[in-house]
Amino acid sequence: MSLVVDITGLPDERLLFAASPLAELTAMLHVLAAPPHHPASVSWAARVRAGLGMELAERLGEAEFLWRSSRADFLLPARPAATLAEELDAVDALDDDRFVSAALVTTCGSDRVLFGTPSPLADTASRDRALELALARGPQQAAFAERLMADPPTVRARLRRTLEACGPAFFDETWRRIRPELAADLRHKAELRAHRGLGEALRAVSAAITLEEPGPSETGGGGTRRRIVIDKLQDNSTSAQGDGVTFIPSVFGEPHLVCVHAPGWRPVLHYPVASPDAAPPVRMDVVARRLEALAHPVRLRLVRTLARGPHTTGELASAWELTAPEVSRHLTVLRKSGLLTSVRRGRYVHYELDTRVTASLGADLLDAVLR
Known part of the structure; x- marks a missing residue:
């Protein structure tokens, strides 16, 4: 399970690595809309919500579908600018079809089903389908989608005014505070690229990102393609050929690794600035393997015994009336999934449940799902 960005020949x-005021503003808005995802920002979110005026709070509620569950693609600039106003100008430069389609993807929860269909601004069937999807999400989403398709310029102007109003309300002060941290992250990535190569820079972006490159024998021979592989709970691919990829650091993004990869949009990765003491994320396939290992009833019984202390294969076979080869097969599955530790003492190998790994499985699963 991964998102693949093909950068062969790029x-x-x-x-491009750059900070974006608009991307970080919408990361903050996501924190305000979904605080359980961001325990480290709970106190910040509470302060901001307490200080919001009623009108701004209502406006943010009207449009929160653009950043709550996912992020509208136009809110993650492919070419970040120095100021929020400049980035909003770039959003204003999008034509209505492009803006509306991107907004409806998040409003309707349609997983990009509207891309590639006739524009809902010109096609009645596409419009009806968009309204049906929005209504399934809720009455607020349906009302927003209807207003958006009926009068795109008015809705777009209102959204811009809403985002601009976030500046004096909370964004300007917070942005000034976090800009040095973003700048430090960008300097670090630039140094890694210059001295250790792109692969090291991408690994520093997130341990969930790897760079796959052709080996020496494959270069120029049409073999392995050069790809950025992002460990996420999805199977999608896109190409950056002829354009490029943008990487935007975020202080408020943790634990999300947000990726724009829709057809016709330059790929953008909005990644959380890593905390110095943060543990690397556990890959989704590792989490899945551990869950599968624990799903078997026999292995679950063995785990119950191993949680109480070290046991040999023979002891486990005797305790659960199993054959030694059968126990050995199940222990191999548990060990390969990383759930067991083992120590050899003379002729015997003692196995024990790794309680630290087992206890973190729920958190690892949640991190992988939210990534």
């Missing part, structure tokens, strides 16, 4: 300089 010069490294076409991979």
Whole structure:
């Protein structure tokens, strides 16, 4: 399970690392809309919500579908600018079809089903389908979608005014505070790219990102393609050929690794700035393997015994009236999934449940799902 960005033949300089006021504002808005995802920002969110005026709070509620569950693609700039106003100008430059389609993806929860269909602004069937999807999400979503398709310029202007109003309300002060942290992250990535290569820079973005490159024998021979592989709970791919990829650091993004990869949009990765003491994320396939290992009733019984202390294969076979080869097969599955530790003492190997790994399985699963 992964998102793949094909960068075969793309010069490294076409991979842009830059901070974005608009991307970080919408990360903050996501924190306000979904605080359980962001325990480290709970106190900040409470302060901001307490200080919001009623009108701004209502406006943010009207449009929160654009950043609550996912992020409308136009809110993650492919070419970040120095100021929020400049980035909003770039959003204003999008035509109505492009803006509306991107907004409806998040409003309707349609997983990009509207892309590739006739524009809902011109096609009645597409419009009806969008309204049906929005209504399934809730009456607020349906009302927003209807207003958006009926009068795109008015809705777009209102959204811009809403985002601009966030500046004096909370964004400007918070942005000033976090900009040095974002700048430090970007300097670190630039140093890694210059001295250790793109692969190291991408690993520093997130341990969930890897760079797959052709080996020496494959270069120029049409073999392995050069790809950025992002460990996420999805199976999608896109190409950055002819354009590039943008990487935007975020202080408020943790634990999400947000990726724009819709057809016709330059790929953008909005990644959380890593905390110095943060543990690397556990890959989704590792989490799945551990869950599968524990799903078997016999292995679950063995785990119950191993949680109480070290046991040999023979002891486990005797305790549960199993054959030694059968126990050995189940222990191999548990050990390969990383749930067991083992110590050899003379002729015997003692197995024990790794309680630290087992206890973190729920948190690892949640992190992988939210990534």
